[in-house]
Amino acid sequence: MVDLGAQHQLIQPQLDTAIHEVIAASAFIKGPFVQQFEAALAAYLGTKHVIGCGNGTDALQIAFMALELKAGDEVILPCFTYAATAEVIGLLGLTPVLVDVDPDTFNIDIEAVRRAITPATKAIVPVHLFGQCADMEALLQLASAHNLYVVEDNAQSIGGTYHFSDGRKQASGTLGHIGCTSFFPSKNLGAMGDGGALYTANDELARRIRMIANHGQAVQYQHDCIGVNSRLDGMQAAILSVKLPHLDEYTAARQRVAAHYDEAFSGIPALKIPVRSRHSNHVFNQYTLRLEGLSRDSLKKYLAEHDIPSAIYYPLPLHHQQAYKGWATPQQQFPVTEQLCRQVISLPIHPMLDEEQLAHITRTVVSFCKANTTQA
Ligand SMILES: *Cc1c(COP(=O)(O)O)cnc(C)c1O
Numbered sequence: 001m002v003d004l005g006a007q008h009q010l011i012q013p014q015l016d017t018a019i020h021e022v023i024a025a026s027a028f029i030k031g032p033f034v035q036q037f038e039a040a041l042a043a044y045l046g047t048k049h050v051i052g053c054g055n056g057t058d059a060l061q062i063a064f065m066a067l068e069l070k071a072g073d074e075v076i077l078p079c080f081t082y083a084a085t086a087e088v089i090g091l092l093g094l095t096p097v098l099v100d101v102d103p104d105t106f107n108i109d110i111e112a113v114r115r116a117i118t119p120a121t122k123a124i125v126p127v128h129l130f131g132q133c134a135d136m137e138a139l140l141q142l143a144s145a146h147n148l149y150v151v152e153d154n155a156q157s158i159g160g161t162y163h164f165s166d167g168r169k170q171a172s173g174t175l176g177h178i179g180c181t182s183f184f185p186s187k188n189l190g191a192m193g194d195g196g197a198l199y200t201a202n203d204e205l206a207r208r209i210r211m212i213a214n215h216g217q218a219v220q221y222q223h224d225c226i227g228v229n230s231r232l233d234g235m236q237a238a239i240l241s242v243k244l245p246h247l248d249e250y251t252a253a254r255q256r257v258a259a260h261y262d263e264a265f266s267g268i269p270a271l272k273i274p275v276r277s278r279h280s281n282h283v284f285n286q287y288t289l290r291l292e293g294l295s296r297d298s299l300k301k302y303l304a305e306h307d308i309p310s311a312i313y314y315p316l317p318l319h320h321q322q323a324y325k326g327w328a329t330p331q332q333q334f335p336v337t338e339q340l341c342r343q344v345i346s347l348p349i350h351p352m353l354d355e356e357q358l359a360h361i362t363r364t365v366v367s368f369c370k371a372n373t374t375q376a
Contacts, residue, residue: 001309004185049200055230056196060088067149098318099113117148124139134152154172155181289344
């Protein structure tokens with residue numbers, strides 16, 4: 001699905017230099033490379049604090065710990081997301097409240113959130129899925145009216161921009177109390193191993209996040225609260241510092257691929273191309289089609305036969321997963337999520353796809369649709 005080799009080849013000398021600098025300085029854990037990257041990312045995002053951590057899942061866990069959520073507190077999250085969003089809520093003993101998503105943007109449905117709020121609700125977790133922001137303006141209004149925390153799962157949307165109705169623009173992940181991201185290699189800003197970060201504009205939250213990510217200590221061997229061991233290492237930070245200045249260029253390349261796909265597929269009734277939100281740009285961590293009236297398994301198989309990878313994000317809604325079965329009552333319905341899990345298919349999208357590869361992919365998808373639509 002992604003060609004990291006080709007991307008890294010273009011910046012190989014800078015990566016080599018960065019890695020050698022880390023080795024020469026033996027600054028593997030914390031240290032100047034991490035500080036430098038945190039400052040650079042904070043400046044890029046236009047937020048006050050960025051705190052590196054071990055991965056995106058840890059970032060979410062640390063966020064809930066920093067907000068001092070406790071067992072029984074209700075946290076509202078979308079049913080259509082990667083399991084990591086849900087996992088940490090379960091691990092911390094918080095009470096998950098699943099809600100359905102918007103059929104066009106695949107992001108959390110604000111009216112469903114409104115209906116799910118109870119006196120026990122403490123936080124909402126919008127996931128900016130596939131590269132597009134949830135409707136944050138409405139969500140922030142709702143959160144502030146009910147005095148709720150907003151933790152953004154920005155793992156798939158780093159580099160994205162939210163558009164307020166008054167014309168203001170702000171980096172995705174910096175709108176709520178805490179934003180969480182992942183530097184997993186296939187994310188839009190990928191490291192060469194695991195990595196993650198939290199963003200916040202709040203000094204006190206930043207202090208708590210730093211402390212929790214480092215065994216609950218602000219001063220060495222003085223543990224003020226129970227924390228975790230979750231750090232971005234110097235090597236990953238140095239690599240990310242080389243890649244961050246290229247993020248906008250990577251995003252633009254992804255957007256060009258998406259535009260190419262849109263054009264090739266827009267005349268085909270069975271293919272629903274990704275709907276663009278009014279509220280944000282789209283940074284296309286994934287290019288996800290909805291298939292109507294065609295067999296997704298057959299398309300996937302047909303693509304594989306033509307050496308084209310594809311992926312299903314996500315085949316099973318959270319509440320149907322063995323681990324999360326108890327998270328919804330039989331009365332709770334998530335019709336949009338259920339339908340998306342049956343219909344979605346993601347095509348290769350990364351900054352290094354060339355014209356020829358793109359033409360091969362679009363031709364193959366279109367020929368499958370034509371062959372199977374006439375039969376129907
Ligand atoms: C990747 C991802 C995460 C977790 O990030 P890791 O670094 O893999 O732990 C969380 N949420 C979403 C939506 C993701 O896509």
